[in-house]
Amino acid sequence: MSVLEKITSKDAIALEEKHGAHNYHPLPVVLSRGEGVFVWDVEGKKYYDFLSAYSAVNQGHCHPTIVNAMVDQARTLSLTSRAFYNDMLGKYEKYATETFHFDKLLPMNTGAEAVETALKICRKWAYEKKGIAENAAEIIVCENNFHGRTTTIISFSNDPVARKNFGPYTDGFIKIEYDNLMALEEALKTNENVAGFLVEPIQGEAGVFVPSEGYLKGAKALCEKYNVLFIADEVQTGIARTGRLLATCGNCSCVDKHCSGEPEVKPDILILGKALSGGAYPVSAVLANDGIMNVIRPGNHGSTFGGNPIAAAVGMAALGVVKEEKLAKNAYVLGEIFRKELNEFIPTCNLVKSVRGKGLLNAILINDTEESSTAWDICMALKENGLLAKPTHGNIIRFAPPLVMTKAELLDCVSIIIRTLQTFKQ
Structure with a gap:
């Protein structure tokens, strides 16, 4: 089959079923084009994208500034490996570290790679700076976390689908309840070898x-009290998604023109990915100050593609779009409208228990069990009505549109969501 040959949705799905590993369960829609907040399937039907590739496409599909930067750099120099310097990486590192207020950046490609990198940096810091005995360092994580699906990461996951039959698992992690400071202090008090x-x-x-x-x-x-590194995984919540440049910005108002962007809660190690490239190219990064990052020396860590010239050009362009188009402010404003509209509707509908989120990272909780198909059925109905979303954990539907969405488009989407929910029996 020629790559230029037209294909139907049915044929495309059949090809993946036959020739691809079955490691995903996609919604049955075959997309062939995207622009801004919209995507089109191979038959030409237009949809609102309300998932944004799990928050990777914050700047919208095929943003011309990002695409042009990628194409121009691809025509010039695509890859050198880190065996040599290239003329783009240093510019990108300077731009990103100044944007996020850190001394150093270690470039990688995917979110999971960046998490693995942060874990290695944290452990090496613990042995060389904190004085923990080698191979004894432990890192505290939260229950119900999601940091990727590498062997190390699933070792501290409690998702049975991600874990079962992939052991033996990696030691060195302590799991505590999320949003529980007492549990965190207890773990810190009773474990002298905690690194992060x-x-x-x-x-x-x-x-x-x-x-x-x-x-x-x-x-x-x-x-800080127990001399432990605070590591923030902002792969999904970063780059303006929650109405701030970073979710750890907390109450510092990135929607205010006077805001410096300095996080209210500054991580010791910051992990970024996804929208760091606007979804155009795999780009991730770990940022830290010199006292932490300088434990990494030649040969300790690396990646053939990490820090390549295309990634550097795309990363700068993607961050520039976020700043120039004030996407954090737009996400903040539209997020407030989205939750207000749905909160006004929910009391009239027994199907939805609640809506929660920040900025344009939101979810509705369906009044059914995790094992039910209700959330999936709703997403199938939303698809028919021109909006694409996906369930997470069975009875929860995540809504995360591109941050370039306008108020009129958002209200149109709210109308589609409410109209669709009203068609289900309650």
Whole structure:
């Protein structure tokens, strides 16, 4: 079959079923084009994208600024490996570190790679700076976390689908309840070999669980008290998604033109990915100050593609779009409208228990069990009505549109969601 040959949705799905590993269960829609907040299937039907590739496409599909930067760099120099310098990486590292207020950046490609990198940095810091005996370091994580699916990461997951039959697992992790400062302090008090605390500012995959006010600030204070590194996984919550440049910005108002962007809760190690490239290219990064990052020396860690010239050009362009188009402010404003509209509707509908989220990272909790098909059926109905979303954890539907969405488009989407929900028996 020629790559230029037209294909139907049915044929495309059949090809994947036959020739691809079955490691995903996609919604049955075959997309062939995207622009801004919209995508089109191979038959030409137009949809609102309300998932944004799990928050990777914050800047909208095929943003011309990002695409042009990628194409121009691809025509010039695509890959050198880190065996040589290239003329783009240093510019990108300077731009990103100044944007997020850190001394150093270690470039990688995917979110899971960046998490693995942060874990290695944290452990090496623990042995060389904190004085923990080699191979004894432990890292505290939260229950219901999602940091990727590598062997090390699933070792501290409690998702049976991600874990079962992939052992033996990696030691060195302590699991505690999310949004529980008492549990965190107890773990810190009773384990002298703790090197770091790895946490999502909002647990996205678990169902968009937003922690209590003051949780992140309290957690950072406890980490400082016990000389432990606070590691923020902002792969999904970062790059303006929650209405701030970073979710750890907390109450510092990134929607205010006077805001410096300095996080209210500054992580010791910051993990970024997804929208760091606007979804155009795999780009991830770990950021930290010199006292932490300088434990990494030549030969300790690396990646053939990490820090390649295309990634550097795309990363700068993607961050530039976020700043120039004030996407954090737009996410904040539209998020407030989205939750207000749904909160007004929910009392009239027994099907939905609640809506929760920050900025344009939101979810609705369906009044049914995790084992039910109700959330999936709703997403199938939304698809028929021109809006694409996906369930997470059975009875939760995540809503995360591109941040370039307008108020009129958002209200149109709210109308589609409400109209669709009203068609289901309650």
